[in-house]
Amino acid sequence: MRLEADKVVLNNKTGEAMAEGKVFLQDKGDSTRADSLRVNINTRSGVMYKGEIFKQKENLHVKGDVIERRSETVYHVEKGAITTCDENEWYLKASELDVDMDRYATAKGVSFNMLGLPMFYTPYFLFPVKRQTGFLVPMVGNSSLDGFSIQNAFFWAISDYKDMTVYSDYRANTGHGTGLEFRYMNSIESSGQIYGKFWNMFRTGEIRDARFGHETNESRWELLLKHREEFTEDFSGSLDVNLVSDQHYYYDLDKQLENKSRPYLDSNVFLTERWNTSILYLLGQYSTDLTQSNRNTIQKLPEIRYTMFAEPLFGPLYFNFDGSAVNFVRQEGDGLRRLDLNPNFALVFKPGEENSAQSERDDAGHRN
Secondary structure, three states: OEEEOOEEEEOOOOOEEEEEEEEEEEEOOEEEEEEEEEEEOOOOOEEEEEEEEEEOOOOEEEEEEEEEEOOOOEEEEEEEEEEOOOOOOEEEEEEEEEEEOOOEEEEEEEEEEEOOEEEEEEEEEEEEOOOOOEEOOOEEEEEOOOEEEEEEEEEEEEEOOEEEEEEEEEEOOOEEEEEEEEEEEEEOOEEEEEEEEEEEEOOOHHHHHHHHOOOOOOEEEEEEEEEEEEOOOOEEEEEEEEEEOOOOHHHHHOOOHHHHOOOEEEEEEEEEEEOOOEEEEEEEEEEEEOOOOHHHOOEEEEEEEEEEEEEEEEOOEEEEEEEEEEEEEOOOOOOEEEEEEEEEEEEEOOOOOOOOOEEEEEOOOEEO
């Protein structure tokens, strides 16, 4: 268990912990965020306020004004919401929720919401929570832009730590999208996600271009790859790839306003080595401009940075260092190489000493 917050108070005898301000709790792959929290680190029971829980194994998101964890699998939620959709395209909102991760969830004062809009209301609702293979709740709609639309998905619980979802997204005036998502968790230190979606656009040529207001292709796609690996306690890496067939993809086909207004997409490869007083990282970053041609977009291929935190040299004299080297490239135009070296010396005197003072300056700096 790992607990972070602006303020944490722990009673070592009882195991009771109080946390306030930007609370983050991670326990066995599950994560919790809240304004404040009270938890017993021995029994794992507790209560949080204005909180959100993500259960990784079940892929379940739970939010609430008050969330009480009564056991490892049982929760009570007041004025909350629950969903298995990462993008919150649909969710159940309720005045009270009782969730048993091994069985069912019961809810009172329930509204079923799609894209932030309530679709129907029921005073009581019972539904299974345990992760299992089956069809997900379909989403049906109609609009002047897309015409009749229906989205459906089939979820396959391959194992406790692997699953696959197949998506179908039909829009009468637009096209048919087919998606596939595979998620895995090899261990707490190793997990990832692969997601792809392919669109076959119904209308062709000038009719299709007039529909969107710009030139489009008959086939369009997106690809997402994510992986996180903790090789050792001090050495870690991550992969985050985000690619689309064209710069108008999200604006034309995605229903999330956040994605429609994206100015760019970043794909990153990140390696980090940590020591007691320093850190080294290597970054490769490829950016896709979604507002104009990508040929002039500057890429970091690669960037390396080394940071050494303040270390005592002798007496009150301390030294720290920050340096980086970056290779900027682009398809058209000149590239650029940049080197930054920033050593710093500081004189630190402890409070109460005769000449209590502190000074710090950049002793040397260089940039190419």
